[in-house]
Amino acid sequence: MDRAGALALDAAGPFRSRRDRFLLPDGLVYLDGNSLGALPRGVDERLHAAITQEWGHGLIxxxxxxxxxxxxxRVAGRVGRLVGADAGSVHVGDSTSVLLFKLLVASFGLRPGRRVMVLEPTTFPTDGYVAAGVAELLDVELRWCDPADPAASLDEDVAVLALTHVDFRSGALYDMAALTRAAHEAGALVCWDLCHSTGAMPVDLTAVDADLAVGCGYKYLNGGPGAPAFGYVAPRHHAALRQPITGWMGHAQPFAMTLDYEPAPGAARLASGTPSVLAQTALDAALEVFDDVDLAELRAHSESLTGLFIDLVDARLGDRVGVVTPREPRLRGSQVSLRHDDAYGIVQALIARGVVGDFRTPDVARFGFAPLYVTHADVFDAVQALVEVLDGEEHLRPEYAVRNAVT
Ligand SMILES: Cc1ncc(COP(=O)(O)O)c(C=O)c1O
Structure with missing residues (x-):
């Protein structure tokens, strides 16, 4: 595959002009949409209007x-379309961490008598920290499972199996349907962290019969730094679910100002305080780019991008780097991770060349292929830059060893 071949793939595919719907700097190869999504056109105008007209003039x-x-x-409806859920089963607000806390606590209420939650130790750290906090608060057990076989840790004491759909470090993708089934066979609930899959591939929480889920708004949903997260509650749990931060915005009638708390119907009860209107506005506007997107086509494009990246790395770098991400497309998300002792320096040297990926300790260089705006030509250019960095030993330059706060 040469650059002309990559350009031909882009010209033939359904996403060739979608990059134009984002305000990406010219010439930049942005492979970090799995950390912070790019800025969709139109979001700045919407925010400007929300600030000057709605807030400035409309006031209260x-x-x-x-x-x-x-x-x-409204935003819940847009997110729901991407995860196979109706608007009433999705709440948008808080952060992923806070919503995970609410849902893990709620799980024990939905499975009374069960005292264990199962997580896998390579999960994103916040999931483990939150679960440890829940274990302390409720005096329940946090059980770590074998990442290769989470179902083996299930038994009649488990209230909830909480897994990350796509692993943030390796890019490996769990079989959501099979693991949800396994949890149900053990009488447990399942809670999926969808941070690295929503907006990058079709997710159908209804079809797989999931119980609970969380996900963030700032990666593939492009809602901006610190965008609101989302939480999902399956309709069969709506009536019984009780979450621990019972604020007025999760009340059935916030302005009735009654003394007693009565939860709002559906996932809206996950709300606690006043929604962050500006952040919700940005996310709402950002999600418009998905309006005419076929998620199956998006996934096909994503697999083509990650597949080309792996093929080019194999062909041009051989064993000079290790491919951490599963090679089989159905087993990976929309990122490819490479292992190298100097991964941090490699990422910094690439950034200096206009190819933005990121580093995850101790030795992983991550490249996210947000399929809405990354092209096959980007993939080719990124691997070309990687070859040049390694050939020129640019990654060993002392300036690229200086650790930033965000890596
Ligand atoms: C899988 C996963 N869960 C959770 C988070 C972070 O959650 P929060 O929105 O609370 O910062 C991340 C952030 O990258 C993540 O990758």
Whole structure:
């Protein structure tokens, strides 16, 4: 495959012009949309209008007149389409960590008598930290499972199996349907962390019969730094689910101002305080780019990008780097991770050349292929830059050894 071949693949595919819908700097190869998604065109205008017109002129009246009160629900509808859920089963707000806390606590209420939650130790750290906090708070057990076989840790004491759909470090993808089934056979709930899959591939929580899920708004959903997260509650759990931060915005009638708490119907009860209107506005506007996207086509494009990257790395670098991510397309998400002792320096040297990936300790260089805006030509250019960095030993330069706060 040469660059012309990559360009031909882009010209033939359905996503060739979609990059134009993002405000990406010219010439930049942005392979970090699995950390922070790019800025979709139109978001800045929407935010500007929300600030100057809705807030500036409408002031308090905008809660009614500009639809601020309904905004989380509208955004929930957009997110729901991407994860196979209706708007009433999705709540948008908080961060992934906070929503995971709420749902893990709620799991024990939904499975009374069960005292264990199962997580895998290579999960994103916040999931483990939150689970440890829940274990302490509720005096329940956090059981670590074998990442290769989470189902082996299930038994009649397990209330919830909480897994990350796509591993943040390796890019490996769990079989959501099979593991959900296994959890149910053990009488447990399943809670999926969808941070690295929502917006990058089709996810159908209804079809796999999932119980609970969380995900973030700032990666493949492009909602901006610190964008609101989302939580999912299957309809069969709506009535019984109780979450621990019972604030007024999760009340059935916030402005009834009653003394007693009555949860709102559906996933809306996951809300606690006042929604972050500006952040929700940005996410709402960002999600418009998905309006006419066929998620199966998006996944095909993603597999083609990650597959080409792996093929080119194999062909041009051989064993000078290790491919950590599964080679079989159905077993990986939309990123490829490479292992190298100097992975940090490699990432810094690539960034200096305009190819943005990131580093995860101790030795992984991650490249995310956000399929809405990454092209096959980007893939070719990234591998070309990688070859030049390694050939020129640019990654060994002392300036690339200086660790930034965010890696
Ligand atoms: C799998 C996963 N879960 C959770 C988070 C972070 O969650 P929060 O939105 O609370 O920062 C990340 C962040 O990268 C993640 O990759």
């Amino acid at each position: 009246g905008s809660w009614n007149d500009a639809g601020w009160m309904d905004l989380p629900r």
